[in-house]
Amino acid sequence: MIQAFRYELDPTRPEEECLRRHAGVARFAYNWALERCRKTGTTIPAVALHREWNRWKRTNAPWWEEVSKCAPQEAFRNLASAWARHRHGLARPPRFHRRGVRDSFRLTGSLSVGDRCVRLPRIGEVRTKESTEKFRGRILSATVRREADRWFVSLSVDRERPDPVPVVGPGVGVDLGLSSFAVFSDGGRLESPKALASDLRRLRHRSRLHSRKELGSASRARSARSLARLHYRIRCRRRDFLHKATTELARTKSAVVVEDLAVKNLVRNRHLSRAISDAGWSEFRRMWEYKTVGHGSRLVVAPRNFASSKTCSACGNVKETLSLAERVYRCEACGAEMDRDLNAARNLASLVAGSSPETVNAGGADVRPVLADGQTVGKPESVLISMYGRTASAASS
Numbered sequence: 068m069i070q071a072f073r074y075e076l077d078p079t080r081p082e083e084e085c086l087r088r089h090a091g092v093a094r095f096a097y098n099w100a101l102e103r104c105r106k107t108g109t110t111i112p113a114v115a116l117h118r119e120w121n122r123w124k125r126t127n128a129p130w131w132e133e134v135s136k137c138a139p140q141e142a143f144r145n146l147a148s149a150w151a152r153h154r155h156g157l158a159r160p161p162r163f164h165r166r167g168v169r170d171s172f173r174l175t176g177s178l179s180v181g182d183r184c185v186r187l188p189r190i191g192e193v194r195t196k197e198s199t200e201k202f203r204g205r206i207l208s209a210t211v212r213r214e215a216d217r218w219f220v221s222l223s224v225d226r227e228r229p230d231p232v233p234v235v236g237p238g239v240g241v242d243l244g245l246s247s248f249a250v251f252s253d254g255g256r257l258e259s260p261k262a263l264a265s266d267l268r269r270l271r272h273r274s275r276l277h278s279r280k281e282l283g284s285a286s287r288a289r290s291a292r293s294l295a296r297l298h299y300r301i302r303c304r305r306r307d308f309l310h311k312a313t314t315e316l317a318r319t320k321s322a323v324v325v326e327d328l329a330v331k332n333l334v335r336n337r338h339l340s341r342a343i344s345d346a347g348w349s350e351f352r353r354m355w356e357y358k359t360v361g362h363g364s365r366l367v368v369a370p371r372n373f374a375s376s377k378t379c380s381a382c383g384n385v386k387e388t389l390s391l392a393e394r395v396y397r398c399e400a401c402g403a404e405m406d407r408d409l410n411a412a413r414n415l416a417s418l419v420a421g422s423s424p425e426t427v428n429a430g431g432a433d434v435r436p437v438l439a440d441g442q443t444v445g446k447p448e449s450v451l452i453s454m455y456g457r458t459a460s461a462a463s464s
């Protein structure tokens with residue numbers, strides 16, 4: 068399975084200079100390619116872009132020989148997948164990368180991890196702030212990222228791991244709610260942390276102050292640095308929150324059912340748009356996917372046309388309309404009354420009801436991964452993560 072190891076780097080001045088240069092070239096190449104795509108009105112494949120880039124570079128920027136060729140190459144790949152996500156309706160079209168915003172680049176090739184250090188092509192050995200003792204596996208790629216004034220490397224590794232023991236217990240439906248961050252079909256709720264909310268308030272305030280500072284002044288530079296640190300802290304808190312939320316469910320529930328959020332209008336939800344969409348729904352989804360697999364649970368994504376909000380979870384009656392203002396679901400057919408989000412969560416949970424490990428296995432479940440673009444056709448039970456099916460059959464034999 069693919070796993071990531073993330074370390075904070077402790078680069079020397081010249082090393083940091085080199086990291087900055089790589090990030091700069093990656094950003095430039097991305098924007099260069101995006102401009103080309105916009106001009107021609109087509110999405111040019113990464114390979115073609117790289118070929119063109121090499122020609123362009125020879126005449127326009129030969130000094131970039133010192134930067135690993137991976138940096139622009141991977142930037143083109145990123146652009147290609149950004150277009151793909153857009154085509155599938157999962158994201159807005161790619162935009163130009165701004166200097167200093169999310170500086171990052173990805174490298175492949177001869178990468179290795181030593182004692183408290185990481186070896187990167189062209190850059191060399193860079194010390195890490197943390198111990199690398201627990202590192203295992205074969206490195207596929209390294210993404211280097213600057214956050215505020217720190218540098219991090221995230222190593223994607225291919226790693227053999229024993230199949231997890233499937234979680235025994237009920238499945239749970241999760242509705243990313245309107246009033247709470249998430250509502251579970253068993254009645255539980257998850258609120259986004261207060262600390263995060265107060266940080267966001269502070270961020271709004273400080274951004275306002277920042278925008279009033281005179282361009283080019285020392286105080287503006289100072290406030291930019293402090294703003295970047297605040298952004299960094301918010302990212303850490305958000306990530307921490309998402310990690311805790313996803314781990315807990317993956318460890319204790321046999322299945323986690325979520326809505327296909329590509330179709331959910333994220334902006335309508337204040338909590339979501341703050342706490343999630345900034346970080347990207349894909350990040351949340353990615354966490355669910357690898358954690359459910361890693362813990363012997365499974366992630367089920369409801370089909371796009373599944374009416375989780377309008378259906379009555381008690382009798383199955385489907386409402387014609389349901390306005391956002393209706394916080395309580397009232398069924399005209401059976402008279403049931405319950406919280407709107409809870410109703411939706413219960414409907415999601417019903418997608419896995421009765422599919423305990425035995426029945427899934429006995430039925431010879433159609434085991435296949437959730438498609439990257441989130442499109443899932445057919446009965447929802449068939450949308451399983453592959454690991455689960457294997458584990459179930461191994462356990463029963």
Ligand SMILES: [Zn+2]
Binds near residue numbers: 380381382398400402
């Ligand atoms: Zn009803």
